[in-house]
Amino acid sequence: MAQLNINGTVRDVEVEADTPLLWVIREQVGLTGTKYGCGVAQCGACSVHINDEVQRSCSIRVGDVKPTDRIVTIEGLSKDGSHPVQKAWLAVDVPQCGFCQSGQIMAAAALLKKTAKPTDRDIDAAMTNICRCGTYQRIRAAVHLAAGTSTTNRSSTL
Amino acid sequence: MNTTIRGDAAKLSRRTFVVGSAAGGLALGFQFPFSAAQAQGADAEINAWVVIKPDDTCVVRIARSEMGQGTLTGLAQLVAEELECDWKKVSVDRITAGQNLARKRVWGDMSTGGSRGIRASQDYVRRGGAAARMMLLQAAADEWKVPVGELKVADGVITHAASGRSTSYGKVAAAAAKLTAPDPKTIQLKDPKDWKIVGKPMKRLDTADKLDGSKVYAIDVKLPGMLCAAIKDCPVFGGKLVSFDESKIAGRPGVRRAVKVNDTTVAVVADTWWRAKTALEALPIVWDEGAGASASSATIAEHLKEGLTATATNGEVANGDAPKAIAEAAKKVEAVYSTPFLAHATMEVMNCTASVSADRAEIWVASQNYEASLAALSAASGLPLDKCEVHRHDLGGGFGRRGGAQDYVRQAVAIAKEFPGVPVKLIWSREEDMAHDFYRPISQCKATAGLDANGNLIGLHVRVSGQSINAFSNQAAIVNGKDRRQLQGLWAEPGDAQLGYSVPNLLIEYAMRNTHVPVGPWRGVNTNQNAVYMECFIEEVARAAGKDPLEFRRALMGKHPKHLAVLNAAAEKGDWGKPLPPGVHRGIAQFMGYGSYSAAVAEVSVSGEGKLKVHRMVLALDCGHAVNPDQIAAQVEGSVAYGLTAALYGECPVDKGRMTSLNFDSYQIMRLEEMPKVETVLVPSGDFWGGVGEPTICVVTPAVLNAIQAATGKPVRSLPLKNVKLA
Numbered sequence: 001m002a003q004l005n006i007n008g009t010v011r012d013v014e015v016e017a018d019t020p021l022l023w024v025i026r027e028q029v030g031l032t033g034t035k036y037g038c039g040v041a042q043c044g045a046c047s048v049h050i051n052d053e054v055q056r057s058c059s060i061r062v063g064d065v066k067p068t069d070r071i072v073t074i075e076g077l078s079k080d081g082s083h084p085v086q087k088a089w090l091a092v093d094v095p096q097c098g099f100c101q102s103g104q105i106m107a108a109a110a111l112l113k114k115t116a117k118p119t120d121r122d123i124d125a126a127m128t129n130i131c132r133c134g135t136y137q138r139i140r141a142a143v144h145l146a147a148g149t150s151t152t153n154r155s156s157t158l
Numbered sequence: 159m160n161t162t163i164r165g166d167a168a169k170l171s172r173r174t175f176v177v178g179s180a181a182g183g184l185a186l187g188f189q190f191p192f193s194a195a196q197a198q199g200a201d202a203e204i205n206a207w208v209v210i211k212p213d214d215t216c217v218v219r220i221a222r223s224e225m226g227q228g229t230l231t232g233l234a235q236l237v238a239e240e241l242e243c244d245w246k247k248v249s250v251d252r253i254t255a256g257q258n259l260a261r262k263r264v265w266g267d268m269s270t271g272g273s274r275g276i277r278a279s280q281d282y283v284r285r286g287g288a289a290a291r292m293m294l295l296q297a298a299a300d301e302w303k304v305p306v307g308e309l310k311v312a313d314g315v316i317t318h319a320a321s322g323r324s325t326s327y328g329k330v331a332a333a334a335a336k337l338t339a340p341d342p343k344t345i346q347l348k349d350p351k352d353w354k355i356v357g358k359p360m361k362r363l364d365t366a367d368k369l370d371g372s373k374v375y376a377i378d379v380k381l382p383g384m385l386c387a388a389i390k391d392c393p394v395f396g397g398k399l400v401s402f403d404e405s406k407i408a409g410r411p412g413v414r415r416a417v418k419v420n421d422t423t424v425a426v427v428a429d430t431w432w433r434a435k436t437a438l439e440a441l442p443i444v445w446d447e448g449a450g451a452s453a454s455s456a457t458i459a460e461h462l463k464e465g466l467t468a469t470a471t472n473g474e475v476a477n478g479d480a481p482k483a484i485a486e487a488a489k490k491v492e493a494v495y496s497t498p499f500l501a502h503a504t505m506e507v508m509n510c511t512a513s514v515s516a517d518r519a520e521i522w523v524a525s526q527n528y529e530a531s532l533a534a535l536s537a538a539s540g541l542p543l544d545k546c547e548v549h550r551h552d553l554g555g556g557f558g559r560r561g562g563a564q565d566y567v568r569q570a571v572a573i574a575k576e577f578p579g580v581p582v583k584l585i586w587s588r589e590e591d592m593a594h595d596f597y598r599p600i601s602q603c604k605a606t607a608g609l610d611a612n613g614n615l616i617g618l619h620v621r622v623s624g625q626s627i628n629a630f631s632n633q634a635a636i637v638n639g640k641d642r643r644q645l646q647g648l649w650a651e652p653g654d655a656q657l658g659y660s661v662p663n664l665l666i667e668y669a670m671r672n673t674h675v676p677v678g679p680w681r682g683v684n685t686n687q688n689a690v691y692m693e694c695f696i697e698e699v700a701r702a703a704g705k706d707p708l709e710f711r712r713a714l715m716g717k718h719p720k721h722l723a724v725l726n727a728a729a730e731k732g733d734w735g736k737p738l739p740p741g742v743h744r745g746i747a748q749f750m751g752y753g754s755y756s757a758a759v760a761e762v763s764v765s766g767e768g769k770l771k772v773h774r775m776v777l778a779l780d781c782g783h784a785v786n787p788d789q790i791a792a793q794v795e796g797s798v799a800y801g802l803t804a805a806l807y808g809e810c811p812v813d814k815g816r817m818t819s820l821n822f823d824s825y826q827i828m829r830l831e832e833m834p835k836v837e838t839v840l841v842p843s844g845d846f847w848g849g850v851g852e853p854t855i856c857v858v859t860p861a862v863l864n865a866i867q868a869a870t871g872k873p874v875r876s877l878p879l880k881n882v883k884l885a
Binding site: 040075102105140 | 225226227228361362364365366368369370371372373374375377378380386411430431432433503504505506507552553554555556557585587588788789792795796797798799800821822823827828829830831833835836
């Protein structure tokens, strides 16, 4: 049994304490925007915010999450896709298959909360999630666009 | 990516679909679910490709898979162009394999691989759009009682100048739907110079729900009463499942049963996947590992090495007498290269949800070939095709992994059969996904060249030894022991994957050396290894001749103007020959695959400690017609990431017959920090339709390796680079 505050709603979940938060979010809570990619905190597809910090939920035991911890998933980032990161991702047409993008967006949103005007080096350090489609160049462009450190939605020099 | 249907599913699929088509499809009382458009009544299906809603929305039906490559948007652009509709009012509807079968495959081939999604569909989807436009105009002409030739249409608004009348597609759609389709001979496609939607960087139609978590991938499927399954196949390829002790997991929370899936595989079924996975890890399993257990990377390398000098080969491309020319040459150059097995590692692991009852079988799945999925479902469930349906989900990555094999479909159906009427979602762990892929084939290459006294290439002998995809999955394609496919990109014939060089004495050979490891198509397939061998060796030969690598190539390309134009474009935009910052060096490569021409220039630096940095890559591509330049650029950027990951880190070592790199901690993937600045140069000659998803990946690695050689003076002959000391 655990009590979780997810996207502003407090819920009780019936689950073993050693279950990863990722699987509780996906299976018990039923929010599937947060993805399983590796289970070993390598890929970041499972990224969520806990008390405004980006965390890899596949490697956090649900028993270690306090009822007062504020968990935000991709579904709770904004009501209507209006978070600046989501808008920038749309403007740049970042996603290809899209599977990793929930995690990428959560990582970018956490970066901008801490560092409003990130440099390329800040982006390198913060955006460590894996994308197999290879959208990295557009992710960089979209983070800059969301931060207002660039006004172009063109990532490529086509 | 090749989508050859494999194994039992292949036979069933081919036979059934061919027979089904010839015999008029499955008309025997087959009820397939009506598409949403038909069910709503007010929407008008003008033809198979186009449905018009009363509010003027144009729904374009899409048959091919969307796995990130933008195929869906490109196909919609092609239909919309001929339809003359308002692009802002275009939406898409993905048709299912069951719908296609029920309508005698009116939507054609659904397989999505080999970079064929757009180039192999473009003619008939454009004709579908044009035919719908003709019918909509005819309906307006009939209503106004004027000759159809007096009407004009733009953005879905039909006007008759003489009478000043106008109407919209939504208003005439119901009448148009009742008209007879035009004679195909009367359909005239637009001149490409008049295109307004095709050739433009339209935004993708499938982005919004990827930004808020609402897109439902197959792994996200939720069904009432659904159970979840975790699975383990014998870690050694070819081994067998002997037994498992279910009593050891009895009483664990949520666990229903352990299930023997097939001769090699066991699964645990529980109420949630995490409970199934942890129970599976606690399940004692006895394997018969079989003969493969003695194989290792070292034994496989020895096996391949023998093929570099063996007498008989399994296919060749030849002109002149290369061995003689090389023997008599003023200067001889020789090198041996190797490339490893690689896993696809799609972000979304293999998964499939299945529900099987006595008279109905359904799956929810991501597939590059939903018809192969349907065939696999029918075969595994034992139910005829008309009792089966495939609910399609866009893929969380494909890259060739989700094509013909459909192994995860057969597994999911076998498990679901044990729980009649209950949907069961099978999800592979990442470790299982890495342990049981169909890997990019391992190979080696011995290359020998002869130069005359002036440094001209007079003889070239390339021997590739390695595993064959066809031998594993499509033996019918091997004719008289010759397997042409493994020499992809080195062929003499123009059109698809032609070698861009003319050498007076040329011998390219393939020695098939198979292993117990399953292999399959991996983005770019054999162009990857063959481009490394050819382009890195040409680099070495150019240097031995004392010539500029670009000039040396140009001299061999006089009879290959399209290859040459792309090479020149990359060289020009890549500033070939211009000064570079201290410590930065350039490399160049060109190759052809999937009907398109590619070239790359890489800029790299290698530190004193041997640390490599790839700063910039310029890639040029001639894919003929360029349907969506922005999405083509996205594919080029993605190819750089996928290709560079392979060059830097990619390898699947084999020990005791099994894969040992089972997650991203050991199978490293390139991160954003390492992504070079990528510039895409389109060189669209506009007189053919080439592929986009795969062609450019093969030039990434050789361009980088050639730049490293420029930096260090030493060639790199084995991959990945993480195992190579650069300083």
